[in-house]
Amino acid sequence: MKGIKKISLGLLVVFIMIQLIQPARNQSGQVMPNDISKVLAMPEEVQGILKKACYDCHSNHTDYPWYGYIQPIHWFMNAHIQSAKQQLNFNEFGSYSPRKQQNKLRSVENSLKEGTMPLSSYTLIHRNAVLSDAEKKIMINWAQDSKDSLNKRISN
Numbered sequence: 001m002k003g004i005k006k007i008s009l010g011l012l013v014v015f016i017m018i019q020l021i022q023p024a025r026n027q028s029g030q031v032m033p034n035d036i037s038k039v040l041a042m043p044e045e046v047q048g049i050l051k052k053a054c055y056d057c058h059s060n061h062t063d064y065p066w067y068g069y070i071q072p073i074h075w076f077m078n079a080h081i082q083s084a085k086q087q088l089n090f091n092e093f094g095s096y097s098p099r100k101q102q103n104k105l106r107s108v109e110n111s112l113k114e115g116t117m118p119l120s121s122y123t124l125i126h127r128n129a130v131l132s133d134a135e136k137k138i139m140i141n142w143a144q145d146s147k148d149s150l151n152k153r154i155s156n
């Protein structure tokens, strides 16, 4: 019994200690000159869907839930955010080459068709980020239209 008490106390101390390590939060208050809305036509609906379902990971601003500040949850979330942003950052979309923008739009379309995004570990908790069929359709149509208009711009 004594051993178990010691171990529990040890774990509690470790838990408290790791709370002191707080990596930088993904929260930039800066204006985003390369935001996707500056380079592509974005109906309000599309913007709303991106904000509620994608921006927590694919942008420079995450709305962390209260438990998002608790370790090791914070690390887990930040790891997701880092790899998501590396692949696709909607706030930096305008800095991508037209070719890359097209590729990313194609991936967006596929991820919605296949239902791989938003990540299920996220929608498990963020129920409002579960997209309805109508919302998916809006996003898919928008991605296709945007790809077409980029195509025209590139070939002109």
Ligand code: HEC
Pocket (backbone or CB within 6 Å): 050, 053, 054, 055, 056, 057, 058, 080, 081, 083, 084, 087, 088, 104, 107, 108, 109, 111, 117, 118, 119, 121, 122
């Ligand atoms: C909880 C975090 C999270 C959310 C929310 C999220 N994603 Fe992702 N996304 C990731 C991660 C992590 C990766 C990279 C690793 C992977 O592919 O699983 C990724 C990868 C992608 C890729 C692949 C990029 C490439 O270059 O192939 C696309 C496209 C994408 N996400 C679109 C979206 C869209 C659209 C939404 C909103 C409807 C969304 N994601 C919401 C975490 C997220």
